[in-house]
Amino acid sequence: MAVRRIKPNIRSERFEQSRALYRDVLGLTEQPGLDWILFFGTDQREVQLSVMGQDLKSTVYPDVSVEVDDVDAVYARAVEAGVEIVYPLTDEEWGLRRFFLRDPGGTTVINVTQHN
Template sequence: MSVKRIKPNIRSDRFNESRAFYTKVVGLQEQPGLDWILFFGTDRREVQLSVMSLDVKAGIHPDISIEVDDVDAVFGRAVEAGAEIVYPLTDEEWGLRRFFVRDPNGTVINVTQHA
């Protein structure tokens, strides 16, 4: 199992201001998103951050997303370790298989794999 990328998820309802800040001030490019989430990055897939209002499916804000190549293996290890699963392993209609787990610090991690 390998980690492909780690990206922060910033919670905000200020999409217009966020769009202006991350493109004009920071210099990131806006990438295709959804009506509840904006993506900003560069031509390198590993460089990305998200600005989201609230995860529409989970109803919980994930602080960080970690993309892996075997989400089922990570889910199994999380369950075995007794970690708190706050959103079950789910195949989403936008092409991700994912779950949310709370780390020992209370941080909600969105563990994903492209389906």
């Protein structure tokens, strides 16, 4: 199993102001997103951040996304280790297979994903 990228998820309901900051001030490129999430980055796939309102499917907000090449293996290890799963392993209609887990400190929710 390999980690492909780690990216922060910034919560905001002020998408136009976020666009102004990340695109116009910091010079990041806005990439295709969804109604509830914006993506900003560069030509390097590893450089990306998300600005999101409430997650479309989950009532829990993920602070960080970790993209892996085998989400099923990570899920199995998390369950075996007794890690708190706060959103079940799910195939989303927008092309991700993902689950959320809680950081041992109790505050960070991590969105573990794999592109289908």
